[in-house]
Amino acid sequence: MNPLAFQYGRLGRGKLWVEGPDRRFTQIDDKTLHIILDLNDRFDWELIQKRHGISKQELEDLEKWIRSKDLEAAEPKHGRIERLDRFRTPLDLSGFLYFLALMIVIQALYWEALARHVSLTAPSQIFVIFPIACAGIIFHELGHFLALRPYTRPRLGMTWIFFLPAVFVQSDVLWKLSRSRRVLVNLMGIFADSIFNCLAILWVFLNPSFEPWVTPLLVTQYIRWLIVLNPLFQGDGYWLFSDLFGVVNLKTEGSRDFKRRKVNVFFFYHLARMVFTIVILLSLALMIYHLLEEVLFR
Numbered sequence: 001m002n003p004l005a006f007q008y009g010r011l012g013r014g015k016l017w018v019e020g021p022d023r024r025f026t027q028i029d030d031k032t033l034h035i036i037l038d039l040n041d042r043f044d045w046e047l048i049q050k051r052h053g054i055s056k057q058e059l060e061d062l063e064k065w066i067r068s069k070d071l072e073a074a075e076p077k078h079g080r081i082e083r084l085d086r087f088r089t090p091l092d093l094s095g096f097l098y099f100l101a102l103m104i105v106i107q108a109l110y111w112e113a114l115a116r117h118v119s120l121t122a123p124s125q126i127f128v129i130f131p132i133a134c135a136g137i138i139f140h141e142l143g144h145f146l147a148l149r150p151y152t153r154p155r156l157g158m159t160w161i162f163f164l165p166a167v168f169v170q171s172d173v174l175w176k177l178s179r180s181r182r183v184l185v186n187l188m189g190i191f192a193d194s195i196f197n198c199l200a201i202l203w204v205f206l207n208p209s210f211e212p213w214v215t216p217l218l219v220t221q222y223i224r225w226l227i228v229l230n231p232l233f234q235g236d237g238y239w240l241f242s243d244l245f246g247v248v249n250l251k252t253e254g255s256r257d258f259k260r261r262k263v264n265v266f267f268f269y270h271l272a273r274m275v276f277t278i279v280i281l282l283s284l285a286l287m288i289y290h291l292l293e294e295v296l297f298r
């Protein structure tokens with residue numbers, strides 16, 4: 001077997017991603033990786049079998065599987081394994097977490113001391129607050145974008161969260177980063193939100209008359225956090241959860257086990273997802289109903 005050309009990195013507990021020359025990702029476990037590395041080092045098959053406690057048949061099957069995954073290099077000169085935690089970044093995780101915590105404390109103090117008007121004082125306020133809230137979303141994504149920029153040129157994508165348009169940053173490179181680096185990239189969105197929120201708070205501190213404008217704006221930011229940080233939806237919270245607890249493919253495994261009625265953690269995850277989605281849709285419908293009722297029947 002020719003040496004294999006692929007890059008790999010850690011996903012979670014005992015699981016890794018590998019990317020072949022065709023740039024497709026495959027998930028493997030630790031043992032498989034070590035067998036592949038041994039094959040690459042051209043170890044004797046009998047030695048590999050003994051080392052990993054597998055039969056000849058299993059090793060043959062694995063080799064066949066590797067070939068089907070196109071991990072094999074087109075030319076042996078590409079047959080180098082790259083370890084990807086070689087990336088450098090100017091950002092330091094502990095300093096970053098310190099500033100994030102500090103900004104969250106500032107926001108908590110604002111709610112304790114200054115916030116008075118949680119809802120709008122006049123309906124027309126919405127024409128000012130809505131565009132600023134949208135700018136906040138772009139600022140959030142800019143945070144992810146800048147955190148990823150040292151490694152790649154991220155693409156911006158568009159999606160829908162229920163009926164709300166949402167912008168997101170796309171990048172396959174995320175998987176190639178170390179776990180702590182991925183946590184940092186994922187947290188960078190709420191870090192950017194916190195900068196935005198703290199600037200708004202500073203504004204109120206300097207001009208207290210703006211409090212009835214800033215507080216409802218902050219409410220929209222926190223409602224967005226409820227969705228973005230919620231691990232039940234595939235947002236920042238989902239990926240943070242996956243990195244912190246080493247669980248991958250939560251959504252796919254959840255819907256698969258649910259369909260098979262296999263009762264486990266993934267099953268309950270999928271169940272919670274469905275219940276939460278129904279609750280959100282129902283409360284949205286109620287909200288729209290009340291709004292229409294106010295506008296039409298008064």
Ligand SMILES: [Zn+2]
Nearest residue numbers: 144189228236
């Ligand atoms: Zn985000």
